[in-house]
Amino acid sequence: MKKLILTISLSLIGFTAFAQTAYEKAMTEKIAKVEEHKKPDEFTALANDFDRIGTKENTQWLPYYYAAFATIQKGRILMRGDDKSGLDAVAAEAERYIAKSEVLSANNAELYILKKMTSGLRMMADPMSRYMSEAPVAQQALAKAQELDPNNPRITILQAEDAYFTPEQFGGSKEKGLELFKKAIEQFGTYKSKSSLDPKWGKAEAEYLLSQK
Structure with a gap:
């Protein structure tokens, strides 16, 4: 009986791992x-x-x-x-x-x-x-x-967008925007996502806009 219970438990663990892998695969795609x-x-x-x-x-x-x-x-x-x-x-x-x-x-x-x-x-x-x-x-x-995750580079990306795309007469500044994009790229270098599926977007935009200056 103990052997049967162990076999069933191991089967359930294997099925759970498979289901999780299927979820991760679908999400990654x-x-x-x-x-x-x-x-x-x-x-x-x-x-x-x-x-x-x-x-x-x-x-x-x-x-x-x-x-x-x-x-x-x-x-x-x-x-x-x-x-x-x-x-x-x-x-x-x-x-x-x-x-x-x-x-x-x-x-x-x-x-x-x-x-x-x-x-x-x-x-x-x-x-x-x-x-x-x-x-x-x-x-x-x-x-x-920012209060919840102060080093999140996507926060800096949005701040950079606001500065970069807002006309100077309304308080914007392309120079300030570019500095914030640079900061975001630095943050991407050290920021650790909680999982492989967690958000990672933003770096490509920062790199592109910095290349246009």
Whole structure:
């Protein structure tokens, strides 16, 4: 009987390890596509894929995190176009995924980073009328992220973007932005992610913008 129980226990351990490996494999494949995709529809499909993984792996916060991030990437593409009428809907969808992720991982700096980005999408839908309402929301989210994880390079990336892309008459500075991008790259050199699936984005953008100066 003891031998039977041990055999069953070992089988369960092996099955659990296999399931975890299958989850990691699926996530790794989908995360790679975040860097590859260029079209809004591709990011919509990718967000749906992450959402399905999240439904299956219902104790994991990262699938919903990446669903939100893919949705935000879609919004950033739309933001560069002439028609920004869809940004509110994109922001709302990203916030829905963030809320799902936050249930599984409260007080997570990476989620506050996404909240900052989502607020930025809402502001860009109508910058002139929304700056006063959305800018404080975005900055509060980023401040909370910094409180939770002060050395996170993605916080510095967002600070650098704000400085770099804001006109000087509104307090921006390309020089300050570039200095912050340099700081972010230094942080990437020492920052340790909690797992192989945790967010790692941001370094390529910093390196690209620094190469353009």
